[in-house]
Amino acid sequence: xxxxxxxxxxDWLPAATAALPVSDLSIQxxxxxxxxxxxxxxxxxxxxxxxxxFYRSAAAIHLAPGIxxxxxxxxxxxxxxxxxxxxxxxxxxxxxxxxPDGYSLARPTLIIHSMxxxxxxxxxSGMTLITDRHQRQMPAVKxxxxxxxxxxxxxxxxxxxxxxxxxxxxxVTECPRANFFIVTxxxxxQTPKSNILAGVTRKKLLEGVxxxxxxxxxxxxxxxxxxxAEAFITSTTKMIRPVVAIDGKPIGNGQPxxxxxxMATQLYELVYGH
Amino acid sequence: xxxxxxxxxxDWLPAATAALPVSDLSIQxxxxxxxxxxxxxxxxxxxxxxxxxFYRSAAAIHLAPGIxxxxxxxxxxxxxxxxxxxxxxxxxxxxxxxxPDGYSLARPTLIIHSMxxxxxxxxxSGMTLITDRHQRQMPAVKxxxxxxxxxxxxxxxxxxxxxxxxxxxxxVTECPRANFFIVTxxxxxQTPKSNILAGVTRKKLLEGVxxxxxxxxxxxxxxxxxxxAEAFITSTTKMIRPVVAIDGKPIGNGQPxxxxxxMATQLYELVYGH
Numbered sequence: 001x002x003x004x005x006x007x008x009x010x011d012w013l014p015a016a017t018a019a020l021p022v023s024d025l026s027i028q029x030x031x032x033x034x035x036x037x038x039x040x041x042x043x044x045x046x047x048x049x050x051x052x053x054f055y056r057s058a059a060a061i062h063l064a065p066g067i068x069x070x071x072x073x074x075x076x077x078x079x080x081x082x083x084x085x086x087x088x089x090x091x092x093x094x095x096x097x098x099x100p101d102g103y104s105l106a107r108p109t110l111i112i113h114s115m116x117x118x119x120x121x122x123x124x125s126g127m128t129l130i131t132d133r134h135q136r137q138m139p140a141v142k143x144x145x146x147x148x149x150x151x152x153x154x155x156x157x158x159x160x161x162x163x164x165x166x167x168x169x170x171x172v173t174e175c176p177r178a179n180f181f182i183v184t185x186x187x188x189x190q191t192p193k194s195n196i197l198a199g200v201t202r203k204k205l206l207e208g209v210x211x212x213x214x215x216x217x218x219x220x221x222x223x224x225x226x227x228x229a230e231a232f233i234t235s236t237t238k239m240i241r242p243v244v245a246i247d248g249k250p251i252g253n254g255q256p257x258x259x260x261x262x263m264a265t266q267l268y269e270l271v272y273g274h
Numbered sequence: 275x276x277x278x279x280x281x282x283x284x285d286w287l288p289a290a291t292a293a294l295p296v297s298d299l300s301i302q303x304x305x306x307x308x309x310x311x312x313x314x315x316x317x318x319x320x321x322x323x324x325x326x327x328f329y330r331s332a333a334a335i336h337l338a339p340g341i342x343x344x345x346x347x348x349x350x351x352x353x354x355x356x357x358x359x360x361x362x363x364x365x366x367x368x369x370x371x372x373x374p375d376g377y378s379l380a381r382p383t384l385i386i387h388s389m390x391x392x393x394x395x396x397x398x399s400g401m402t403l404i405t406d407r408h409q410r411q412m413p414a415v416k417x418x419x420x421x422x423x424x425x426x427x428x429x430x431x432x433x434x435x436x437x438x439x440x441x442x443x444x445x446v447t448e449c450p451r452a453n454f455f456i457v458t459x460x461x462x463x464q465t466p467k468s469n470i471l472a473g474v475t476r477k478k479l480l481e482g483v484x485x486x487x488x489x490x491x492x493x494x495x496x497x498x499x500x501x502x503a504e505a506f507i508t509s510t511t512k513m514i515r516p517v518v519a520i521d522g523k524p525i526g527n528g529q530p531x532x533x534x535x536x537m538a539t540q541l542y543e544l545v546y547g548h
Contacts, residue, residue: 006296008296018296019293019294019295019296020293020296020301021293022280022282022292022293022294022367022385022387025424026301026304027294027298027300027301027367028420029419029420029421030304030305030417030418030419031304031420031421031424032301032304061424061425062425062427062428091376093296095301096424102365102389103420103424103451104427105424105427111296111301113296115376134411137408137411137421138421138422138425143304143421144301144302144303144304145303145304145419145421146303146304147303147304147335147412147417147419148411149303150299150303150305150335150370150377150379151305151336151412153336154336
């Protein structure tokens with residue numbers, strides 16, 4: 001059986017003993033950032049995009065990762081070998097570190113750990129969302145602040161929904177762990193431009209990796225979502241997943257739409273096709 | 275030398291080895307609440323008020339502490355004896371717990387740890403603040419979310435200030451770890467009513483423990499602060515501390531005022547006098 005070692009500030013530890021002192025600023029003050037990428041048969045997908053964002057997030061909240069990009073890639077390679085990773089995810093978490101007074105910024109703690117992932121190689125069935133009026137703080141930074149999202153778990157479950165869509169001042173923004181897109185009735189693919197985390201899958205779509213369906217960044221209100229022909233989300237793990245109902249109301253005809261399906265088909269072929 | 279043991283979900287551990295697995299939802303998702311009270315010569319101050327708030331905060335974010343109030347008090351008593359605590363602080367931190375997928379709510383983790391405190395038995399000198407447009411999420415709940423406050427540390431330091439005062443929609447709310455009060459030019463003591471954490475020292479003042487100067491709860495804009503005769507903050511560790519300047523502008527005559535001083539004198543006598 002493969003090991004499941006975790007790397008913390010230079011040390012390799014078995015997952016069962018990988019731990020942070022209670023004085024760490026993540027535990028004391030919720031202070032940290034992270035990034036997450038997937039491996040397909042042991043090969044990282046879009047690694048440089050994730051590392052770009054990781055270093056950007058770290059700088060944005062005054063945390064020095066203490067390791068440069070080549071050295072970090074070497075650790076990732078070592079983890080892939082050591083843990084015999086195939087289809088898997090790797091998470092980089094950078095926290096404020098062990099703080100003697102539990103408040104002042106300390107030497108940051110970098111944790112690198114891996115997990116098995118059941119990769120979805122074809123588009124999943126349609127999902128349903130509920131809406132919630134909320135704006136993530138520091139939206140452009142991939143912080144560990146999921147207070148609202150975790151708090152909403154029972155609400156989502158009680159509604160029989162799969163996830164939540166945030167909006168604020170009537171503008172739609174994002175899901176807690178995914179970007180949001182609509183397809184208008186005239187076939188335009190739109191994704192919110194402001195107050196969101198720029199996901200890597202979203203970035204790839206905006207760069208035009210899916211021929212014929214390049215989205216545009218544009219803020220839109222909730223009413224536009226209910227007038228849309230289709231809706232979907234994107235994320236590293238979900239890739240493209242159709243959204244068929246929000247707050248119990250169907251989007252379009254309440255089924256995964258043709259544009260979503262065509263985009264997903266191209267994207268899955270691009271990522272898994274070879 | 276006294277031990278410094280930490281209690282985690284029923285186990286006593288030396289502080290040096292007290293740690294949470296990296297899968298804990300505090301580390302993964304910033305999910306948790308806490309409370310903090312002080313001991314004067316080994317005696318907890320306002321313990322029931324802090325425990326009231328602790329259990330309220332826990333319920334508000336769907337976390338069961340797994341221990342009832344009498345049992346929790348017994349642990350606190352045991353910690354006081356075991357760690358030979360005199361003037362000290364005790365912090366109760368309740369997190370989302372070790373989550374197999376790093377996202378779903380798990381069995382909560384309760385950490386109880388103590389720290390020495392240099393108690394201030396007389397009013398400190400005046401402090402200075404900067405302002406920041408921010409609204410804490412779930413303000414009535416004492417969550418571990420201090421993302422904004424920790425992020426502002428370099429800004430506060432660069433400004434030569436001691437702390438930050440939050441405001442939103444032009445209404446003043448609070449400091450990250452303290453409540454905020456003004457004394458108007460006609461002698462009324464006011465503290466914001468909405469979108470704040472109800473501090474225990476604030477509660478005591480509102481209950482009238484300081485004769486002749488019972489504050490009223492009232493929301494006010496930043497402009498009222500600059501028109502005020504005096505300003506001060508309250509917290510468990512700071513008790514009452516005068517605020518003499520905000521954003522580089524003096525409050526009143528830029529010195530601790532007579533109402534603040536009179537209130538502090540009574541409060542320190544009440545807490546430390548016997």
